Amino acid sequence: MTTNPTPAWGSPGEARPPGSGTGTGTGTEKKRHRIFLWFFLAVQALFLVLVIVGAGSNDDSSCKGMAGDALKTCQDAGDVGTTIGVGLIIGLWAAVDLILGITYGVYRLARRRA
Template sequence: MTDTPSPQWGPRPEGSPPPTEGPKKKPRRIFLWVFLAVQALFLIWIIVGVNEAGDDPSCEGLTGEALELCRDAGDVGTAIGVGLVIGLWAAVDIILGITYGIYRLGQRRQP
């Protein structure tokens, strides 16, 4: 009998261990971090927008009902602004989700 190794392209002999491909690479979670960063930016945007709403310089010098009306109008504007930001947030999340889905479809292994 000879000590020549068997070719790697043929069938494995009985009892031989399966070939190892080395350590598997840990999958990178780049999309997860990008998605979380986008969520954090929108959340900060909403928090800052709501907190800045009380500092309306156009209400200075007003008293009584005029001051109350001015503040109420500012609150309505803030609510509309927050609603628009939330709508934009949802649209960006949908776009990110579709983009990730297309990316995953392209990375699938073909049988």
């Protein structure tokens, strides 16, 4: 006579805990789509690319023909302009993330009460 060991979630007649397998097998489980997560990650990737491209866009072609202090001043001004541009991109990034976060919170609250 052999006895089957009792599973960690209880006897075979008991319901399984959430996320522990196939569920009840009724086919009524609703699959959760993570559309917002993928959209949010796409926005983050876009802004990351914008920051990298913006930081690398310092072009000294407008300083051609200059020498000495004038060249140094022109290059420093270009660096300041690049810093301001990257700062504006990061500020926009933060604002968009804040708007997305508030929108997602309102969406979750509306779905919970329905």
